[in-house]
Amino acid sequence: MCLDSKAARREAAGRTYMDKVRIGIIGTGYIGNVHGRIHSGDERAEISALFDIVPERALAAARKIGGRVCESREELFDNCDAVVVCTPNKTHVEIATDAVGHGKHVFCEKPFAIGTEAARGLLAVADGGNGVFQVGHNRRYAPVYTKLKELLGSDAAHSAHIKMNRGELKNPVWTGDVNVTGGFLYETTIHLFDMMRFQFGEIEELVAYGSQHEYPELDEFSVIFKFKNGFHSTFASSSDASWLFPFERIEVFCHHRTILTQEMEHLIDSKGFDANFETHSWAMTEKEERWGYVQEDRAFIDSILEGKTPPVTALDGFRSVELVESVYEAINTGKRIRFD
Ligand SMILES: NC(=O)c1ccc[n+]([C@@H]2O[C@H](COP(=O)([O-])OP(=O)(O)OC[C@H]3O[C@@H](n4cnc5c(N)ncnc54)[C@H](O)[C@@H]3O)[C@@H](O)[C@H]2O)c1
Structure with missing residues (x-):
């Protein structure tokens, strides 16, 4: 799927960002807080939702970077435009697939997936989604x-x-x-x-x-x-x-x-x-x-706002796997x- 047609689909769905891109973070450990701090300092974004299976971690993050502490992923999806997946490696495919299924833009930390078949599956999901899909190869x-x-x-x-x-x-x-x-x-x-x-x-x-x-x-x-x-x-x-x-x-x-x-x-x-x-x-x-990290998070917001292909795509994630x-x-x- 080419991003131009993705952008057209987004526009057709009436999804515009007149205000700010609302970011939901899943997994508020070390790297979730890094991305949260950076997005909270970008005037084009706001931290709107946080979810962690250990709720105290989401609460602690919310005190620093703001955002609603959610009790479930569903609640998080209801309160954001873009999802930042910062959970341990084995959970990335399931969570990123769910986020794309909910029509969200997705930033998925590395690794994209574990195993070639799982990576192929997520690549197909990402290509079929309406939003930006970026992989966290920050270097x-x-x-x-x-x-x-x-x-x-x-x-x-x-x-x-x-x-x-x-x-x-x-x-x-x-x-x-x-x-x-x-x-x-x-x-x-x-x-x-x-x-x-x-x-x-x-x-x-x-x-x-x-x-x-x-x-x-x-x-x-x-x-x-x-x-x-x-x-x-x-x-x-x-x-x-x-x-x-x-x-x-x-x-x-x-x-x-x-x-x-x-x-x-x-x-x-x-x-x-x-x-x-x-x-x-x-x-x-x-x-x-x-x-x-700062530059990759800015690039994610740029890609969402401008409807363009992110610098590190799902295909790049697949190739690394x-x-x-x-x-x-x-x-x-x-x-x-x-x-x-
Ligand atoms: N790009 C980088 O430089 C970089 C650096 C560090 C970590 N990472 C990647 O980021 C991911 C997280 O690493 P970390 O160091 O932040 O780990 P961490 O242990 O500090 O944080 C992970 C958080 O996810 C939560 N969690 C676990 N399963 C969950 C689930 N199913 N739903 C919601 N929350 C869940 C945990 O409770 C924890 O708070 C890993 O995949 C890691 O490889 C990337």
Whole structure:
């Protein structure tokens, strides 16, 4: 479904936003409060409804960001135009499907879904809905990564070495429960899987190795990706590497040039035959902007008000799930995975 016809359907349904986009947040834990704070500071939006299965959490959030504390999802749907899904991973498909079914615009935190079939189902639902459907791959908006994309736009990158680690799978407690997360790759690594597509294009094939050490699931990964345009990269991801800075890093190798990112704080651009380099820093930028949350929430409201396609679509969400599943499959079968 193209967004232009979606916009036309919205208009035909008489849904205009003369005033403000009314936001309903489902799941008012850590990231629900982040999105709530940001939307409550946007004059084009207002927090109108909150729902959490632990009502005290919704109450605590309401005291800070406003909004009616709802006793059910139905009550929340009755009191908002757009739904922000901030519950644990395994609940995303069911809640986002329900929200689309109620005619709402949806912002769904990552991961889009757990499992390729579930992701395919949600993609069909999102494409058939009347509203905007955006997925929470916030890093695409982080200044360090938009700068990297800008620099790569004027150079030919050859290959990359990528790392995405985590210090532990203990906080929140459910991050260590594979029945809730779908696995470590879904919880953490998926961020830079999406980033690879954003920076380097579509993937043609991959090989992967994994092992299990600290947690009752695969928790250590080495992957090699080949892209359709000939680019290739190595990728390492560990769940228990400590929070040593930088826990995420992309090193891109170009013609006599390395561009290096360190978390979302620094970008170092080294060019030529000597040790010349330029450093860009966002260390002093407020975290919610440095990590791209402010920009992604503004983009969601822009897409609703202007009836346009959001920068991170349901298809992007689907592709990131497909990559996660392919890496698990490569490890479990020992086979090289190819994408058509
Ligand atoms: N994009 C990012 O950078 C980022 C950062 C953190 C978390 N996340 C994602 O956001 C989601 C939430 O993570 P979090 O760290 O905020 O977790 P959290 O545990 O802090 O909050 C989750 C909240 O959802 C509530 N909840 C659980 N099931 C529910 C249901 N069925 N209906 C309503 N409420 C329900 C819980 O009571 C809790 O308050 C996860 O999917 C996570 O992967 C994304």
